[in-house]
Amino acid sequence: MSATSYISSGLIEAYVSGLASSSEREELELAMAQYPEVAAEYQSCQQDMEQYIIYQSVTPPATLKERLFTQLDTEETARANGTYVDEDAIPETPVRKVLVSSAWRWIAAAAILLLIGSVLLNYNQYTKYNGLQQRFEAMAASNSSIASETNVYRTKLEQAEQNLHIVQDPSMKTVKMPGTKTFPTALATVYWNQTSKEVFVMVNNLPQPTSDKQYQLWAIVNGKPVDMGVFETGTDANLMQKMKSVDNAEMFAVTLEKKGGSPEPTLDQMYVAGKI
């Protein structure tokens, strides 16, 4: 800051009026040491303030002087005797003590106790809440898994009903496909609707293939294999799986092919086959 900005900052007036904080006083004292014009402005302001103080002079009661000098004589006698105790350095500025009334102390103590109590209660509630929250989450999770299981069962039931409809159709032809020589225990069934030409396959017993392989259904039409699509096996698969439709066929067969199916059947991997 420059000298002029110190002068216009209000720091001098704050100092002279006793308003300045200790850091503000230090700041101005440094500025006065640095800039003579700041020091001069301070002197002039200080003298004016003192003039204002002098205007407020009041002559003290005459008895006071007598009392003072009696006290002074006592002290001087003590000093001469060597029994005088000097009380102290005089603080140049009053120490700003924050006085707190006893009522406020009690209120503060009560507030602290309340706060501690509240913290404990909160902690307790929070722990309880956490426990309940965990139990609730566990129950919600089990509830949702029950719901999804229910959904699975419902779907399975619906599929079973559909399958029953398919089988009950009077125009449905059942083609049983027993295992070949290579896989004698294998068994699958084709349901072929003679009216709509729809074809469904049901797995009775086929070994679970590796994940890169799938079973593929073939229809033999005029001595040639026709692709009827691939189907799933295992517990998740529908009991009756809809395949491609075919108008007429002499026989059906199932081979194990690479996942997604092959254009031509791999004959040595034929598991089941059945004539119509």
Add this chain to the structure above:
Amino acid sequence: MGAALTYTEAELVTGLKARNEKFFGYLYDHYSPALYGIALKVVVDESLAGDVLQEIFLKIWRGIDRYDTEKGRLFTWMVNIARNTAIDTLRSKGHKLGQKVQEIGNNSLIVDQLAVHPSVDHLGLAKVVEQLNKEQRVIIDLAYYKGCTQEEISKILDIPLGTVKTRMRNAIIQLRNILKQM
């Protein structure tokens, strides 16, 4: 007051430092009204102000060795002691902010002062009081005579903390302008 001086400040200080009671008596006669004025303005109660004045002069007497002419005028030094002693007394009595305002805001106190103590130059004070607006007088007096902090003044006068110093500056500038005209 200046005209009545028979000692220069340097002579007075030398005499006091030598613990000469004659100089101390002289000091009392010349400066007690100014210092009692401070005590009275701060603590208000006359009997308490009397005790404070005694304490002030004892501190001056005991502490005269610590007074350094380099650091400022003797009067400035004594005024500081007076203000600090009085404000410390006020604080030890547990004065509340509300009381401070009431006392300072009370014009009748000044009127009483003028009526009861006609001995000193009250013409000057009357002029100052007349020309300084109430808020300006109150802000100076709260800081100087009640030792209020900027925060306290901000609360008492209900003005933003940041404007306290500016208002103080304006008040003192106004005070100095009035003094210049007298």
